[in-house]
Amino acid sequence: MLSTPLKSMLFGLTDMHVILDPPSGQLLHPEALVAFQRLRRDARDAGFDPKVVSGFRSFERQRTIWNNKAQGLRPVLNTDGVELEVSELPPQELVLAILRWSALPGASRHHWGTDFDIIDAAAVAEDYQVQLTPQEVADDGVFGAFHQWLDQRIAAGQSYGLFRPYAEDLGGVAPERWHLSYAPRAQELQHLLTPERLEAQLRSCDLALCDTVCEQLEHIYTRFVWIPDHCYPTDMPL
Secondary structure (H helix, E strand, O other): OOOOHHHHHHHHOOOOOOOOEEOOOOEEEEEHHHHHHHHHHHHHHOOEEEEEEEEEHHHHHHHHHHHHHHHOOOOOOOOOEEEEHHHOHHHHHHHHHHHHHOOOOOOOOHHHHOEEEEEHHOOOOOOOOOOOHHHHHOOOOOHHHHHHHHHHHHHHHOOOOOOOOOOOOOOOOOOOOOOOHHHHHHHHHHOOHHHHHHHHHHHHOOOHHHHHHHHHHHHHHHHOOOOOOOOOOOOOOO
C-alpha cells in the first residue's frame, strides 16, 4: 500500500515534491531540474536557449483538460492534427482519440515533475505563441536545429539522464519531440503506477467517461501509459 505522501506525488495531488525553475516559472522535480540546468548550460554554449514551457501539472489541471475535451469544450484532434466532431464519436472511440494527445488524469508523467516540455527560446521572438506541434519540432521547423542537437546528445549518452519517452509512434501517444523525462526517477514512479491504483484514483473523482475508461483500462495502460523499460537510457546517472 502506498503511503499518503507517495500517493499524492504519484497522482499529482500535491506540489510538495517540485521546485521552481526561475527562468521559466515552471515547477520541476529537483533532480530533473539539476539535469536540465546542466543540459541548458551545454545548449547555450552551442547557441541555443532551452526553456521549459510546461512542467509539473496537477491532477486537477489534467482532469479539467480531460473533461473539457470529453464534453466538446476543447478540441480533440486526430493523428494528423485535424479536429474531430466529438458528438459523432462513440464513447470508446472518443476516449482513445483524447488519449492520442492528452494524458489520462493520474497517468500524466507531468504529475511527477520529472517530465517537461521545452522549446528553444533563442529561435523565436519573445512574444511567439508556442503551439507544441510536430511542425515546430520537425528538422525544418522553427525548433528543428535545437532538436537535432539534442538528438545527438541523447544518442551519445550526454543528456544527464534526460530522454524522450514519446520519441516514436508506438500506436499510443503521438510522438512528442518536445517532451523530456528525467529517467532515473520517472522509471521508479512508473513502476508504482499500476492499473489497479490508477482505477481507484479515477473512480474517486468526477471524471468524464470514467466507466468507459475503466472498462478498457488494461488496454489503455499498455498502449498509452506504460513506457517499456528498454526505452529508458541505460547510462542513467544515480
